[in-house]
Amino acid sequence: MVKLPIYLDNNATTRMDERVFEAMRPYFIEHYGNAASRNHPFGWKAEEAVDWARETIAKAIGADPKEIVFTSGATESDNLAIKGIAEMYAAKGDHIITLTTEHKAVLDTCKALERKGNRVTYLAVNKEGFVDLDMLREAITDKTILVTMMHANNEVGVIQDIEAIGKLCHEKGVIFHTDATQSVGKIPFDVQKMNVDLASISAHKIYGPKGVGALYVRKKSPRVKLAAQMDGGGHERGMRSGTLNVPGIVGLGKAIEICMADMESDTKRIQDMRDKMWMDFQAELDELYINGPDPLDKPEWRLPGNLNVSFAFVEGEALMMGIKDIAVSSGSACTSASLEPSYVLKALGVGEDLAHTSIRFGIGRFNTQEECDYTVAQVVEAVKHLREMSPLYEMAKAGIDLKSIEWAAH
Ligand SMILES: *Cc1c(COP(=O)(O)O)cnc(C)c1O
DSSP states (O other), rough: OOOSSSOOOOTOOOOOOHHHHHHHHHHHSSSOOOTOSSSSSSHHHHHHHHHHHHHHHHHTOOOOOGGGESSSSHHHHHHHHHHHHHHHTTTTTOOOEEEETTTTTHHHHHHHHHHTOEEEEEEEETSSSSSOOOHHHHHHOOEEEEOOOSBBBBOOOOOOOOOHHHHHHHHHHEEEEEEEETTTTTSSOOOTTOOOEEEEEEEOOOOOOOOTTTEEEEEEOOOOOOOOOSSSSSSSGSSOOOOOOOOHHHHHHHHHHHHHHHHHHHHHHHHHHHHHHHHHHHHOSSSSEEEESSSSOOGGGGGGEEEEETTTSSSSHHHHHHHTTTEESSSSSSSSOOOSSOOOHHTOOOOOHHHHHHEEEEOTTOHHHHHHHHHHHHHHHHHHHHHHHHHHHHHHHTTTGGGGGOOOOO
């Protein structure tokens, strides 16, 4: 029997790898120095560990160690990148371009800047979630100072062609930031090859600790400058003051080191489980809709462990109740208390009804085939059961076009 409950929400956060925990441990209780203390071995030990992590992370993304700024996570990295650029380049322009499907850490930062007078263009995506490069080209003006577009989407797994986006930005002389939280460590990511000027990273999405992340800031061609958003002791070359979270930083370094060493095998195993899950659902159920690119058609454009499916004619919440032992995310309750369906699904043109029936499965390093098979069986049973009670499903099966029905007045 599989051990319950099953964790299948790895796009929200991940279990920490024990190797990461062991690497961090000494920096809590033995080498607890302040990395900025230059006068004694406690400080030196801490600084050495931070240097190691900085080099490891830089190497993993094709950067120079001096281009890594440690933060408290991707939310802070996104804020620092976007607000830092808006402030630093205010004399050059006031315009920012982003996507409607970005993480809230980017969208709400842009909204905050709009309240301060910046102009923001929120580009639409197509039904698979891709941005159109021609639309981006047309949106760039001589007042555009920043394009911020995520690499891989946390809800529907779509991977943008950031290499092409970065190339276009560089041709136009615009700084390019990407939220790479979901991609770094899982799929190839290289700041040189992909023409990236700023990139946000978080440890807890890649089997590291919560509360630590990094921002890559390009130092040459072009040299990117940021206005600090946190003032204080001038840590991180003045870009982010505050005593460094040494154990957390070691954890981020170790998490990335493991991801890089195991990327090929991890990716294949996780992708195979995801693909099988999608095939099994399709073999057992009808009226299914994939949100984001179809994993079987475009595997290279979808995050390996991400599967987001709308099970028409069931309520996502009711379905979640029916699979209580499996931790997943639903498209209707994504932003906690609200009953609004996911804005990402909406941006992909998914109707409100279908959005409410959607479930995100996030498969990760610690999931097994047995867990995935158990999940499929439970979901299939729950969907069949709910549909048995659904008059709409019966009518649809009887060939009645539901859109043609005139419903009684509300
Ligand atoms: C999780 C996530 C964030 C926020 O990261 P934190 O480290 O939790 O602040 C930002 N962007 C994306 C795409 C994410 O998946």
